[in-house]
Amino acid sequence: MRIGEVAAKAGVSVRALRYYEQQELLHSTRNPGGQRQYPAGAVERVRLIQRLYSVGLPSRTIREVLPFADSGEVSPELLELLAAEHDGLDRQMTDLRDVRDRLHDCITEARGHHRTASPS
Template sequence: MRIGELGAAAGVSTRSLRYYEENGLIRSERTPGGWRDFDASMVERVLMIQHLFAAGLTSATINELLPCLEAPPEERTGVMEQLLAQEVARLEAKRRDIDRELDTLRALRSETALVGEAP
């Protein structure tokens, strides 16, 4: 399957697919003419990568997770659970930071609204 076909099948741009390949997330063989040739199984892999990016994971974390996700359950070592727990903690900390920033902005907005009122 050529890169354009993979992109169409997975709903992803060829630019994204090149990025995924550069970062080791997907792989292809090269034809004698130098064209990328992807196995049909890459469609499911690209869809999984898209879901993981949508969850806020980095390409480095996704690269660590993919072998765990593709391994049969009896061969999993717990690495995936650790990585996912770390990502949940990172996102929860980010949410706390955003909530704190929102509280500060709301307080500032309330204070400036009061300054403009006549006594």
């Protein structure tokens, strides 16, 4: 596959894929003309990268955790990193849930208001 096709299938820009390569998140081989060649699995990998970005992880972290999505190989020090990141995500989730619930309360309360005042 060439870069345009991967971009289209993964729903990202060509520029993004080149950027991922520069950040060493996504590797490619080159054909004789110098154009990038990707295996089929690249699309899935790009989707994973996108999800990791969407969670708020920076390139550096993604670069370090990506290998484990492929193989299960792991060293003790990277184990530490993973655990730390895991804890960070847990805290994020807690905060997020709080805020969401707070909004939910506001919403339901407001719905109650502009319906017919208090129900029970």
